[in-house]
Amino acid sequence: MTSKDITRISRLMMEATGDEKHDASSNSTLDVLWVLYDRVLRYNPGHPMSEERDRFVLSKGHGCVAFYAILADKGFFPTSQLKTFLRYDSILGGHPDRNLVPGVEASTGSLGHGLSMAVGMALALRLKKSDRRVFSLIGDGECNEGSIWEAILLAGNRQLPNLTCIAINNHSSSLELGDLAAKFAAFGWATTTVNGRDHEQIYEALSRTDSTHPTAVVAEIA
Amino acid sequence: MNMRQQMVKTLEELMTHDERLVVVLAEISYSYFNTHSTQFSERILNVGIMEQTMVSVAAGLAMEGFIPAVHSITPFLVERPFEQLKDDFCYQQLGGNFISTGASYDYSVEGMTHHGPGDVQILRSLPGMQVVVPGTPGEFDALFREAYANGAPTYYRLSLKSNPVEHGVRFGKLEVVKRGMQATIIAVGPMLSAVLPAVEDMDVTVLYCTTVAPFDGETLRNISQSSNIVLVEPYYEGVLVVDICAAMCHTPIRIEAIGVPHKVLSRYGEPEQHDEEIGLTPRGIRRRIERFLSK
Numbered sequence: 083m084t085s086k087d088i089t090r091i092s093r094l095m096m097e098a099t100g101d102e103k104h105d106a107s108s109n110s111t112l113d114v115l116w117v118l119y120d121r122v123l124r125y126n127p128g129h130p131m132s133e134e135r136d137r138f139v140l141s142k143g144h145g146c147v148a149f150y151a152i153l154a155d156k157g158f159f160p161t162s163q164l165k166t167f168l169r170y171d172s173i174l175g176g177h178p179d180r181n182l183v184p185g186v187e188a189s190t191g192s193l194g195h196g197l198s199m200a201v202g203m204a205l206a207l208r209l210k211k212s213d214r215r216v217f218s219l220i221g222d223g224e225c226n227e228g229s230i231w232e233a234i235l236l237a238g239n240r241q242l243p244n245l246t247c248i249a250i251n252n253h254s255s256s257l258e259l260g261d262l263a264a265k266f267a268a269f270g271w272a273t274t275t276v277n278g279r280d281h282e283q284i285y286e287a288l289s290r291t292d293s294t295h296p297t298a299v300v301a302e303i304a
Numbered sequence: 305m306n307m308r309q310q311m312v313k314t315l316e317e318l319m320t321h322d323e324r325l326v327v328v329l330a331e332i333s334y335s336y337f338n339t340h341s342t343q344f345s346e347r348i349l350n351v352g353i354m355e356q357t358m359v360s361v362a363a364g365l366a367m368e369g370f371i372p373a374v375h376s377i378t379p380f381l382v383e384r385p386f387e388q389l390k391d392d393f394c395y396q397q398l399g400g401n402f403i404s405t406g407a408s409y410d411y412s413v414e415g416m417t418h419h420g421p422g423d424v425q426i427l428r429s430l431p432g433m434q435v436v437v438p439g440t441p442g443e444f445d446a447l448f449r450e451a452y453a454n455g456a457p458t459y460y461r462l463s464l465k466s467n468p469v470e471h472g473v474r475f476g477k478l479e480v481v482k483r484g485m486q487a488t489i490i491a492v493g494p495m496l497s498a499v500l501p502a503v504e505d506m507d508v509t510v511l512y513c514t515t516v517a518p519f520d521g522e523t524l525r526n527i528s529q530s531s532n533i534v535l536v537e538p539y540y541e542g543v544l545v546v547d548i549c550a551a552m553c554h555t556p557i558r559i560e561a562i563g564v565p566h567k568v569l570s571r572y573g574e575p576e577q578h579d580e581e582i583g584l585t586p587r588g589i590r591r592r593i594e595r596f597l598s599k
Contacts, residue, residue, distance in 0.1 A: 180396055181396070181397060187367065188364075188392075188396070189391070189396050192391055195360050195387075195388060195392055198356070198357040198360030198361055198364070198388075199361070199363050199367070199392060201357070201360075201361050201364060202360060202362060202363060202364020202365045202366075202367070202368075203364040203365075205349065205361065205364070206364060206367075206368030206369075206370055207368065209326070209346065209370070210368065228356075229356045229357055229360070232354035232356060233357050235354070236351050236352065236357055
């Protein structure tokens with residue numbers, strides 16, 4: 083099942099970029115995003131802002147090509163839009179814009195913003211007494227940003243079980259980060275480390291929530 | 305009651321009947337709020353000392369339909385999380401309210417890291433950012449109630465200084481305080497209390513400005529009887545010059561921009577000593593206007 087899906091999404095990504103070698107950032111997020119949108123997130127592409135949806139924020143906005151391809155595949159906008167990627171009048175830029183792309187919750191680009199916005203959304207859903215979930219995807223390089231650790235500290239402190247942070251660890255950080263899962267755990271998160279290419283492991287980890295703590299899923303990409 | 309205390313009163317009153325309003329703090333002023341109120345205490349979010357995340361969290365709340373009121377001391381609300389204000393609010397076109405305390409050198413004894421004379425200048429560079437400079441606590445209350453839910457990011461510049469007389473101000477409108485022929489003086493926020501005694505016996509128009517952005521160029525164009533324009537601002541001098549030029553483009557004008565000089569303020573002491581040093585007193589402003597008109 084999965085290899086066929088990934089092949090199809092890869093082909094859509096190629097329609098956007100014109101290059102079968104995807105950039106490392108999009109390539110590393112591909113499997114996690116696919117499992118998230120195929121099996122975990124609740125959404126209606128016909129009503130992308132429905133209150134009943136789960137929220138997803140791509141904090142590392144530069145990994146947007148796989149995101150666009152999956153949103154198109156799932157019906158948020160026509161797949162024919164993908165070939166307009168990066169053109170002057172396209173809705174699909176090098177970083178996602180919430181005011182242009184259906185299904186994009188937050189405009190991101192500058193690193194270290196998205197997870198904090200996702201914390202705000204999780205706090206908002208708690209205030210609304212909603213049982214919907216908020217997911218945010220960050221990269222290991224992005225973990226160099228101080229604001230990421232502000233957000234991790236705050237979410238752990240506020241005990242937000244409705245928040246899941248996916249940390250893609252494709253070892254792009256110049257600084258050695260050590261054990262990322264242990265770092266999240268030290269800030270009060272429930273943590274799991276998975277093989278970022280293994281769809282069952284990813285599904286299992288993303289499906290699980292803790293009763294009191296936010297969840298961090300570290301997806302290792304070799 | 306000073307403007308900061310008024311802010312707390314206004315927000316608490318509004319929160320009791322507007323469930324969309326959420327206060328986001330980074331410790332500063334947290335103890336001022338009634339955190340035991342069953343009506344709104346869960347909507348007072350103190351994130352700790354993390355101002356970048358304070359602003360991003362507020363953006364997340366705004367995306368979910370809440371109206372955030374974000375507050376801290378000026379440099380920690382404006383300059384430290386500047387990119388979050390730009391990307392997370394202005395670029396995303398989200399509504400939110402950013403309320404500072406400690407204008408320019410109000411916290412004079414704390415030194416330059418706690419001064420904020422550059423706030424309005426840099427916020428004017430953000431597309432869509434509204435800037436409000438009330439002159440009294442009551443004016444803050446009126447302006448905030450008028451604008452807080454208008455869907456745009458809005459900065460409220462609160463000062464420990466206050467004008468002795470309150471005016472019936474409206475958001476986005478200049479108020480005509482005095483009419484005359486020799487010059488048009490635009491006094492921004494708390495500068496009105498220094499401008500009025502400075503020009504008491506002069507034949508000038510005085511326009512009182514409490515909304516810096518969007519600037520009410522229409523009233524300036526309609527009211528001004530003189531080509532001599534004097535701008536008196538409580539932050540780095542000259543921020544409104546571009547707006548004045550745009551409003552008066554139909555006629556040649558001369559502008560004198562009075563405000564805080566663009567230099568590092570490394571003195572301590574009392575705010576009034578800073579006023580004296582840089583000439584933001586009735587006597588200093590009078591001298592500048594007379595020199596300008598005699599040229």
